[in-house]
Amino acid sequence: MERHCEHCGKAIIAAATGRPKRFCGQRCRKASNRALGVPRRLRSADRWIRHYKKRPLTVTGRAASVTAPSTWSSFTAAKASTAGHGLGFVLGDGVGCLDFDHCFTNGVLDPKVATLVESLPATWMEISPSGDGLHVWGLIPEDHGRVLYRDGVKVERYSTGRYITITGKRYGNGPRELADLSETLSW
Structure with missing residues (x-):
């Protein structure tokens, strides 16, 4: 062959x-x-899964769990797998994500969200699978997920017990590294 x-x-x-x-x-x-432009911090962590309709899967296509490291894989193994629809990263070990839902209209970021994102340290961001959301990745202390409001904008902050899909659709010209976003706790 x-x-x-x-x-x-x-x-x-x-x-x-x-x-x-x-x-x-x-x-x-x-x-x-x-x-995919995935930051080294994520690529080097064995916290990767696949997903099918937002359901986490192992690289072999079985159910994965965000609380069971035995169901996670390396970036290379997850990327090579054909299970499900795409890649996901299990949050934790200091890596978290700010999730802005429904913030793009016809490909243009909502001005309020744009102002808020510009106030954050430069970090890796990508467009969500729906095409109308934004994932802002960074270093966030582990804590329960929270819904935060800042200047009339709703944002979900996750840092453990969840996974976030990776699309490879980078947003902006920010770095391909993760910035410290711990200040989002004070919002």
């Missing part, structure tokens, strides 16, 4: 023994890991 590089599609010469190759070389392996 002929195999192809998961990044560039080039044919791969199969090794005589051992695990089948997924990439034609180091350059494609590294590029593939950065393909």
